[in-house]
Amino acid sequence: MTCVAVIALKRPADGKQRLRAVLSEGERAALVLTMFEHVVTAVGSARHVDDIVIVTPAPRHLPFGLRCLQDAGTGLNAALRLATQELSRQGIEELVVFPGDLPLLTGDDVDRLVTAGALSGLALAPDQRLSGTNAIYQRLPQRIEYCFGADSWARHHAATSPAPQVVLSPGLMFDVDLPSDLRAWRGPISTVTAQPGQP
Numbered sequence: 001m002t003c004v005a006v007i008a009l010k011r012p013a014d015g016k017q018r019l020r021a022v023l024s025e026g027e028r029a030a031l032v033l034t035m036f037e038h039v040v041t042a043v044g045s046a047r048h049v050d051d052i053v054i055v056t057p058a059p060r061h062l063p064f065g066l067r068c069l070q071d072a073g074t075g076l077n078a079a080l081r082l083a084t085q086e087l088s089r090q091g092i093e094e095l096v097v098f099p100g101d102l103p104l105l106t107g108d109d110v111d112r113l114v115t116a117g118a119l120s121g122l123a124l125a126p127d128q129r130l131s132g133t134n135a136i137y138q139r140l141p142q143r144i145e146y147c148f149g150a151d152s153w154a155r156h157h158a159a160t161s162p163a164p165q166v167v168l169s170p171g172l173m174f175d176v177d178l179p180s181d182l183r184a185w186r187g188p189i190s191t192v193t194a195q196p197g198q199p
Contacts, residue, residue: 001139002050003094003114005043006069006083008076008148009036009056010100022179033061035176036086036100040066042171043098045107048114055083077146094118097136099148101175109171113137116165123165125172126153131144134170137165 012029019028020064040063043052057071069086071079080097085094096113098105117123117137122144125135133152138144147155157164176182 001093002047002092004051004053004087004092005046005049005097005110006053006055006080006087006095006097006098007036007039007043008080008099009054009058009061010076011056011058012061016101016176019179019182022182031176031182032100035103036061036123037063039098039100039102039105042102042105042107043096045111046110046114047107048111049096053087055079076148078124080146080148081143081181084140084146088143093140095136095138095140097146097176099134101177102171104174106169109169112169113167113172116167120162120165122160123167124153124156124160125167125169127175128173131177132177134175135167143189157186 015032121139
C-alpha cells in the first residue's frame with residue numbers, strides 16, 4: 001500500500017506564540033523552520049513512508065521538491081480535511097499526519113506509528129502532557145475528524161470507534177510549545193529566519 005505523510009507548517013512568523021516571553025518574533029520564526037526541517041528529514045528517512053506532502057499557508061518556505069497542498073486560510077483542521085480528501089481521490093491508501101514541531105522525531109518513530117496503525121487502520125500519538133495529539137495514522141478511505149487544538153487528544157479519542165492503537169515514544173510525544181519545553185530541548189535554532197510580518 002502507498003503511505004503518504006502530511007506535515008503541517010504554519011506561517012513561521014505566526015508560530016509559537018506561547019514563547020513570546022522568551023523569544024523574539026524572528027527567533028520564533030527560525031524555531032518553527034528548524035523544527036519543520038527536522039520533521040521533514042525524519043519522515044523522509046522512514047522505511048514505511050512513500051511520499052511527503054506539506055499543508056501550509058506559506059509555501060515559499062518549503063525546500064525544493066516537496067509537494068504542497070496550500071492552506072487557504074480556513075484553519076489547520078479544515079486544510080487537513082481537504083488534503084485528506086484530495087489524497088484519497090488520488091488513490092492513497094495510508095496517511096500519517098504530523099505537526100511540524102517534533103524536534104526529537106526519528107524515522108523509527110514514524111515506522112512504529114505506521115506499523116501500529118496498520119493493525120487496526122488507525123493509530124494516535126499523544127503529546128507529553130497527554131493533552132494534544134502529535135501524530136495520526138489512518139487507512140483510507142476511512143477518515144478521522146481532525147480536532148487539532150486545545151485538548152485534541154480527548155477529542156480525537158471520542159471521534160474514533162473502535163479504539164485506536166496508541167503509540168508512545170519520546171520522539172512522537174515531545175513538542176515545543178512552552179518555555180519549559182524549549183529549556184528541555186535546548187536544540188539549535190536555524191540561522192535562516194523569516195522576516196517579521198512576512199508569511
